[in-house]
Amino acid sequence: MSSSSVSKCPILDPTGSDLHGEAAALRARGPAVRVELPGPVLAWSVTRHSVIQALLTDPRVSRDFRRHWPGRSEVPEGWVLAGIAFQESFFNSYGAEHHKARGRLAPAFSPRRVERLRPQVQATADLLVDALAARPPGTSVDLRRELSLPLTMTVICDLFGVPDHLRAPIGSAIDGILESALGPEEMVVRLTELNDRLTQLLRYKQEHPADDLTGDLLLADRPGEEPMPEPELLGTMSAMIGAGYETSVNVITSAVHALLAHPESLAAVRDKAIGWRDVIEETLRVQAPVMHMPLRYAVAEIDLGEGVVIAEGDPIIIGFAAAGRDPALHPDRPDEFDPTRASKEHLAFGYGPHFCLGAHLARLETEIALSTLFERLPGLALARPGQEPARLASMMVNGPAALEVVPTPV
Numbered sequence: 001m002s003s004s005s006v007s008k009c010p011i012l013d014p015t016g017s018d019l020h021g022e023a024a025a026l027r028a029r030g031p032a033v034r035v036e037l038p039g040p041v042l043a044w045s046v047t048r049h050s051v052i053q054a055l056l057t058d059p060r061v062s063r064d065f066r067r068h069w070p071g072r073s074e075v076p077e078g079w080v081l082a083g084i085a086f087q088e089s090f091f092n093s094y095g096a097e098h099h100k101a102r103g104r105l106a107p108a109f110s111p112r113r114v115e116r117l118r119p120q121v122q123a124t125a126d127l128l129v130d131a132l133a134a135r136p137p138g139t140s141v142d143l144r145r146e147l148s149l150p151l152t153m154t155v156i157c158d159l160f161g162v163p164d165h166l167r168a169p170i171g172s173a174i175d176g177i178l179e180s181a182l183g184p185e186e187m188v189v190r191l192t193e194l195n196d197r198l199t200q201l202l203r204y205k206q207e208h209p210a211d212d213l214t215g216d217l218l219l220a221d222r223p224g225e226e227p228m229p230e231p232e233l234l235g236t237m238s239a240m241i242g243a244g245y246e247t248s249v250n251v252i253t254s255a256v257h258a259l260l261a262h263p264e265s266l267a268a269v270r271d272k273a274i275g276w277r278d279v280i281e282e283t284l285r286v287q288a289p290v291m292h293m294p295l296r297y298a299v300a301e302i303d304l305g306e307g308v309v310i311a312e313g314d315p316i317i318i319g320f321a322a323a324g325r326d327p328a329l330h331p332d333r334p335d336e337f338d339p340t341r342a343s344k345e346h347l348a349f350g351y352g353p354h355f356c357l358g359a360h361l362a363r364l365e366t367e368i369a370l371s372t373l374f375e376r377l378p379g380l381a382l383a384r385p386g387q388e389p390a391r392l393a394s395m396m397v398n399g400p401a402a403l404e405v406v407p408t409p410v
Contacts, residue, residue, distance in 0.1 A: 009036045012045065012292070012317075014080065014181040016395045019291045020335065023047045023322035031304040035317070038080045038180060041071075043295060043315035047322035049329040049347065051304060057352040060300045061316065064094035068297040070313045078184025083177030083191050084396065085294040089235035091354070094299075098353060105217055105240070106357055108159075114360040117155065121365055124154050125372040133376055138410040140383035143403040147373065148252040149245070152365055156244030160237065161212030166201050173197045174242040180395045198234045213240075240357075247349075248362040250289035250392075250399030252369045255279055257389060257403050258287070258337045259374070260382045265339050266374065274339050276367045281346070282339040283366075285330070288321035288348035291398045321398050323347035379409045 012035050013022060026033045027047040035045040046052050055061050062068040065086060075082070085092075090101030107113065128147050135141060149171075157167045173194040182190070205214045218233055228236070259266045259279065268274045295315045302310040310316065324346035325334045332341070349356035356362075374380065383404035390401045 009034050009042060010045075011036045012395055014038045014395050015393050016180070016291065016391060016398070019321060019391075019395070019398055020325060023291070023319045024325070026319070027322060027326065030306050030308050032308050032310060032316070037294070037317065039075060041075060041079070041081075041315065043317045044310050045317050045319060047319040047326070049323040049326040049345075052318055052320070052323050052347055053351050055296070055302075055316065055318070056347075056350060056354065058302070059095075060298060060302050061296050062094040062299050063092045063098075063296050063354065065092060065295070065297065067094060068299050068313065069295070069315060071315070076184060078186075078188040078191075080180050080182050080184070080187050081294045081396075082187070083194065087235045087239060088229075088231040089239045090232075091235075091239045102353075102357070105213075108213055108217060109357045109361060111360050114364055117159075117361070118364065118368070120158065121151070121155055121368050122372070124151055125368050129372050129376045132373075132407040135407050137408045138406060139408075140404045140406050143256055143405045144249065144253045144400060145402065147369060148249040148256075151369055152245035152248040152252070155361070155365060156241055159212065159244070160214045160241060161205060161210045162201060162241065163204055163208075166197065166204065170194075170197045170201060170241060171245065174238060174246070178246070178392075178394045178396050181393055194238065195234065198237055201237060202230070202233060243356065244358050244361065246397055247289045247356065247358060248365045250287075250397060251280070251283055251362060251366045253400050253403050254287040254289070255283040255366060255370055256373065256405070257382075257400060258283055259370075260380065260405070261385075262337055265337070268340060269374070276370050277363075278339040278344070279370065280363055280366050281344040282337060282341065284348040285324035285344045285346040286335070286337050287398060288324055288346060289362075289398055290348070290396065291319055291321040292317050292396050293320065294396070320347055320350065377407050379407075381406045381409055 010033065026045050031048055031051045032044040032046045034042060037043055046055060065072050090098055093101060128151055132141060132146060153167060153171050162170065176190040177194055205219060209215050218228060218236060269276065269279060294317055296318065298310045298312050298314045298316065300312050304310065327334050329345060330343065349359040383406050389403050392399055392401050
């Protein structure tokens, strides 16, 4: 690509400093806008709800970079989005291959199977909230670190049988590749570290077979099927474990911040005028946990109208968190948190064939976290009321980097 063609495109901020403001500006420009990603790599940014929904069910759109992105060979080594875009897993497959691989994992995350996890999730939440309640009055804590992260990490690691000694290292390594403002040398280091940690996990699971999702779904021999190649095993474990906590940790933290910043909404919950599900869906609408999850590719030419034509082989980057704030979908105060609104439609978990497998689990974890926290700690307050918490330094994930709260006021 020429430098002149790159310079004419808006640049997506890799630090994610204003994800929603950036998305609103792009949405106003058209159904898709050619943008520059780190690399530099050119892609079509899509931020309108109706266009996102249409593309996510369009067979002319693929996530398979091997088959459908001819420009992948031009991407420099250490590309900051490579950890997700080039991941060897069913997430980045297409058509029948994706359908078959997804079908192997989907039953484990059905609503009925997830509901069986309620006692386990509740027990973990009870322990964590009890620890918060035990803090001396007036003490501030980071809710993300003390509740959201350990709750969601414990649940997903228990499901996949991740041993205690590998949980923090794997979580840290996954978080590391989501920092999209890194240079290529640092990203190579982080990708190597993640691969090393996942290889350690794979070796451990091969040496210590157990009745868990890793053993049952990934390592089990299946009649008529070839064993999953090691790169795909590593990629699938990374994708499932990462998606299993990264989504929920941001929803929980964002929901707590929203309720504490809007006491009238918390009062409505306590008065039973609305329920926890209303809070969760409105949080997903206004602060979806994922903005950009790279990438998708045009299998054939796609004419979106308004003079916008995506050529075959062009990359596409979807603004999932932008969809819920689209004024065309929510004309009444689309940027405001209001769990009493009638329609809370969003695309926080995607749509179509790649709809998030963990959506039911994320909702369950968030419901239990919120109900346990606010029932056990009725005086919970923000440590710095009126001050917006710093955001995660990422164009991919969306949430507070930390949330300082006071569990028990003086």
